[in-house]
Amino acid sequence: MKALGFIEVSGVVAAVDALDVMCKSSDVEFVTWERKLGGRMVTVIVTGTVSAVTEAIECAKRNAQAPIMAFNVIPNPHEETQRMVQLSASRMTGKR
Amino acid sequence: MKALGFIEVSGVVAAVDALDVMCKSSDVEFVTWERKLGGRMVTVIVTGTVSAVTEAIECAKRNAQAPIMAFNVIPNPHEETQRMVQLSASRMTGKR
Amino acid sequence: MKALGFIEVSGVVAAVDALDVMCKSSDVEFVTWERKLGGRMVTVIVTGTVSAVTEAIECAKRNAQAPIMAFNVIPNPHEETQRMVQLSASRMTGKR
Amino acid sequence: MKALGFIEVSGVVAAVDALDVMCKSSDVEFVTWERKLGGRMVTVIVTGTVSAVTEAIECAKRNAQAPIMAFNVIPNPHEETQRMVQLSASRMTGKR
Amino acid sequence: MKALGFIEVSGVVAAVDALDVMCKSSDVEFVTWERKLGGRMVTVIVTGTVSAVTEAIECAKRNAQAPIMAFNVIPNPHEETQRMVQLSASRMTGKR
Amino acid sequence: MKALGFIEVSGVVAAVDALDVMCKSSDVEFVTWERKLGGRMVTVIVTGTVSAVTEAIECAKRNAQAPIMAFNVIPNPHEETQRMVQLSASRMTGKR
Numbered sequence: 001m002k003a004l005g006f007i008e009v010s011g012v013v014a015a016v017d018a019l020d021v022m023c024k025s026s027d028v029e030f031v032t033w034e035r036k037l038g039g040r041m042v043t044v045i046v047t048g049t050v051s052a053v054t055e056a057i058e059c060a061k062r063n064a065q066a067p068i069m070a071f072n073v074i075p076n077p078h079e080e081t082q083r084m085v086q087l088s089a090s091r092m093t094g095k096r
Numbered sequence: 097m098k099a100l101g102f103i104e105v106s107g108v109v110a111a112v113d114a115l116d117v118m119c120k121s122s123d124v125e126f127v128t129w130e131r132k133l134g135g136r137m138v139t140v141i142v143t144g145t146v147s148a149v150t151e152a153i154e155c156a157k158r159n160a161q162a163p164i165m166a167f168n169v170i171p172n173p174h175e176e177t178q179r180m181v182q183l184s185a186s187r188m189t190g191k192r
Numbered sequence: 193m194k195a196l197g198f199i200e201v202s203g204v205v206a207a208v209d210a211l212d213v214m215c216k217s218s219d220v221e222f223v224t225w226e227r228k229l230g231g232r233m234v235t236v237i238v239t240g241t242v243s244a245v246t247e248a249i250e251c252a253k254r255n256a257q258a259p260i261m262a263f264n265v266i267p268n269p270h271e272e273t274q275r276m277v278q279l280s281a282s283r284m285t286g287k288r
Numbered sequence: 289m290k291a292l293g294f295i296e297v298s299g300v301v302a303a304v305d306a307l308d309v310m311c312k313s314s315d316v317e318f319v320t321w322e323r324k325l326g327g328r329m330v331t332v333i334v335t336g337t338v339s340a341v342t343e344a345i346e347c348a349k350r351n352a353q354a355p356i357m358a359f360n361v362i363p364n365p366h367e368e369t370q371r372m373v374q375l376s377a378s379r380m381t382g383k384r
Numbered sequence: 385m386k387a388l389g390f391i392e393v394s395g396v397v398a399a400v401d402a403l404d405v406m407c408k409s410s411d412v413e414f415v416t417w418e419r420k421l422g423g424r425m426v427t428v429i430v431t432g433t434v435s436a437v438t439e440a441i442e443c444a445k446r447n448a449q450a451p452i453m454a455f456n457v458i459p460n461p462h463e464e465t466q467r468m469v470q471l472s473a474s475r476m477t478g479k480r
Numbered sequence: 481m482k483a484l485g486f487i488e489v490s491g492v493v494a495a496v497d498a499l500d501v502m503c504k505s506s507d508v509e510f511v512t513w514e515r516k517l518g519g520r521m522v523t524v525i526v527t528g529t530v531s532a533v534t535e536a537i538e539c540a541k542r543n544a545q546a547p548i549m550a551f552n553v554i555p556n557p558h559e560e561t562q563r564m565v566q567l568s569a570s571r572m573t574g575k576r
Contacts, residue, residue: 004112006108006109006112006113007109008107008108008109011488011521011523011550012486012488012523013486013487013488013523013551013552014550016484016486016552016554016561016564017486017552019558019564020557020558020561023558023560029560030560030563034108040521041107041136043108065552070110071109072109072112072113072161074112074113074116077116078115078116078119078120079119080115080119080125080126081115081116081119081126083126084112084115084126084129085112100208102204102205102208102209103205104205130204130227137232139203139204139205141208166203166205166206168205168208168209168257170208170209174211174212174215174216175215176215176222177208177211177212177215177222179222180208180211180222180225198300198301198304198305200299200300200301226300226323233299233328237304262299262301262302263301264304264305266304266305266308269308270307270308270312271311272316272318273304273307273308275318276304276318276321277304294397294401296397322396322419329395329424331395333400358395358398359397360397360401360449362400362401365404366403366404366408368403368407368413368414369404369407369414371414372403372414372417373400388496390492390493390496390497391493392491392492392493418492418515425491425520427491427493429496454491454493454494455493456493456496456497456545458496458497461500462499462503462504463503464499464508464509464510465496465499465500465510468496468499468510468513469496
């Protein structure tokens with residue numbers, strides 16, 4: 001089962017930059033992003049092995065343009081958690 | 097009839113983390129989440145037996161990454177209340 | 193003609209709780225809710241006889257988890273008012 | 289040509305109340321409302337003769353539950369102005 | 385090639401009023417408006433000859449109900465700029 | 481592979497102005513803009529060669545009407561990064 005990695009940064013410029021850092025440093029894939037909350041926080045969600053996701057977030061913390069305000073790794077997400085994240089992703093792409 | 101459980105946390109990272117804690121600690125299912133309000137609060141709604149929902153929320157309060165800002169258990173939701181929650185869920189999944 | 197009842201509370205958890213209190217205390221039906229405004233206020237709209245709607249709001253003020261920030265009863269809503277509320281409801285359910 | 293009347297009030301409860309006061313006091317019709325802006329302001333737009341629209345707004349200022357924060361009467365709206373308002377109305381009803 | 389004119393005002397009432405002033409004072413057409421940003425600012429975009437657009441904005445500054453908070457005239461918009469504005473307009477009308 | 485350039489400015493008027501400056505000063509194309517975050521920040525994304533994108537952003541910093549609050553150039557965006565940006569663009573145009 002794949003792990004999920006989450007980071008929160010301030011603004012779209014910082015979010016795209018952090019995703020680029022994560023994907024270049026480690027074998028993770030982009031899942032979805034959430035931007036609807038008040039304030040400027042953007043949540044970027046990636047997936048991969050636990051070690052890849054952990055490494056990606058560490059690299060984002062070291063090398064991304066803007067500070068990582070919050071982060072989390074869920075090593076073995078419950079199937080309900082996967083469903084919640086998948087709904088967010090499918091809503092963004094229009095695929096269901 | 098199934099009970100409904102509600103928690104409010106700050107941000108998407110904390111919301112997914114809290115859902116994962118709830119689903120792993122107790123036999124509850126993810127119903128929907130609401131993120132459209134101003135500010136950063138996210139509401140996560142789960143369903144299950146009264147004891148499962150209550151236990152899930154207690155675990156989230158103890159073990160989730162971020163503090164649970166508000167919560168509620170409705171043991172036997174009125175059918176109008178179920179309809180309100182179901183509308184939120186169906187809007188999210190695109191199913192009606 | 194049916195009366196309309198309106199309450200405003202802060203947050204989704206409080207809104208669902210208040211609706212549940214209203215429906216259990218009095219013979220009212222859920223019409224729609226509005227959550228798009230800035231800030232955390234949620235408006236819940238119910239319908240029923242004038243006395244049922246009035247009683248429902250009184251119960252919400254006494255027994256709901258969170259304070260009722262604003263409320264109103266329109267005993268005999270003008271047909272244009274009904275149309276405005278109906279548009280909100282149909283937009284939510286996707287029915288027109 | 290019909291005049292357009294605009295009022296701004298704070299919150300949905302106040303907006304529906306003000307519309308009801310306007311429609312009961314004068315022969316105006318509901319056109320649309322706008323709620324997407326930040327903050328809690330709701331704009332309600334009505335149409336009718338200049339005198340009907342003026343009277344409706346005066347009544348709302350005297351008798352509505354909440355204060356009218358801003359208002360305007362456009363006696364003979366330019367056709368581009370009518371088009372702007374009509375686009376808002378059609379977007380709300382799904383009719384084009 | 386047509387020029388583009390932009391004004392920003394606070395709130396929907398002021399935006400419709402300013403558009404009406406612009407269209408009555410000068411031969412400009414309504415293109416689109418943008419209301420999704422935080423805060424209360426509404427951007428109204430019009431098109432016409434450079435002199436018509438300039439005159440329209442000057443009149444709005446003198447005669448509109450509310451102050452014009454920001455404005456700009458782009459005499460000969462780049463085709464990419466036209467495309468950006470057109471996307472906003474088509475999204476509003478549902479035409480593509 | 482094409483580079484991506486990002487700028488953040490405050491408000492729609494400033495965003496369209498900055499895009500126009502960028503496209504007239506350098507051979508870049510408009511990709512998408514993001515306006516859903518809280519506050520007034522608008523992110524404009526352009527693409528072109530690294531030197532074209534860099535020159536475009538420099539010109540926007542010198543000549544645009546409003547200050548550039550944040551910017552970034554990603555010379556060789558990872559394919560996942562391109563996918564994230566493309567999803568934003570396709571969502572805006574309705575093309576997938």
